[in-house]
Amino acid sequence: MFFMGHDVAADAIRIDHEEAPSGAMLAGDIRALRKARGLTLSKIALRLGRSVGWVSQVERGLSVPSLGDLRAFADLFAVPVSLFFGHEVANEAERGAVVRAGRRRSLGTSESGLVEELLSPDLGGSFELLRSVFAPGAELTEPANRPTEEAGYVVSGHFDIEIAGTWHRLSEGDSFRFSGKPFRWRNPGAEPAVVIWVVSPPVY
Structure with missing residues (x-):
């Protein structure tokens, strides 16, 4: 993202x-x-x-x-x-199919408030899978809008997401989905929020 x-x-x-x-x-x-x-x-x-x-x-x-x-x-x-940069070549049997935990591509920095790991084996395909870690207080201030269908699952922490003008407060185990609607997010908690995010078509 x-x-x-x-x-x-x-x-x-x-x-x-x-x-x-x-x-x-x-x-x-x-x-x-x-x-x-x-x-x-x-x-x-x-x-x-x-x-x-x-x-x-x-x-x-x-x-x-x-x-x-x-x-x-x-x-x-x-x-x-x-x-x-930063992604290792998988062996022939796993290439394009499996991503080992130690071989994920990391995107973003702790200073930016959002660090993401690409869980998909490559940038092709009809969707991408990301592990997104939102620092406490991190916030997307301006709504984003793009022609995608997206869904997410909150692994840990607290996560607020605004979809088409309505805010939703999510916690561990909650999930969401939206398609082609403006959205923004924030982490209102004191701990990092971890969200597994699916985007179709891929934006990375």
Whole structure:
């Protein structure tokens, strides 16, 4: 979801300590992000100031973009650049099917008030699964509205969510769902709130 804005400096520190992702990993991520946003290769190329051929090569794993290119992709897709880093390659039998606890991609920072882990094995598919941890007092002040269907389950803590102008206070074991409606959230408690969040189609 990442609605609080990402910390560019924190992103830079994190990726400096990560190994560069492989061309194959980047290819799948970039292709999935583009398709989820309904963008064509030509539109991506125009916005990046690159050729359609180059974008196509990146999506096929034939060309590996530089860090500057990855930052441009991240800005274009409105995701943190760290999304492209920090995930380990699963073995062949588990690739695209299983995510081990120690191999989740982490997004966001404690300073931003929202840290999320991608539970889905990749960015493809018709939905994505996230583990979202909201710090005490964290809040999305402006309502978000996007053409998605979303659902969540509160694992622990207290979590307030406003859907189409109505606030709902949720606690451990409660769940919610909405589709194409403006929403915002806050953590009113003194402890982190942990929510498993499903988004369709994916936004990361």
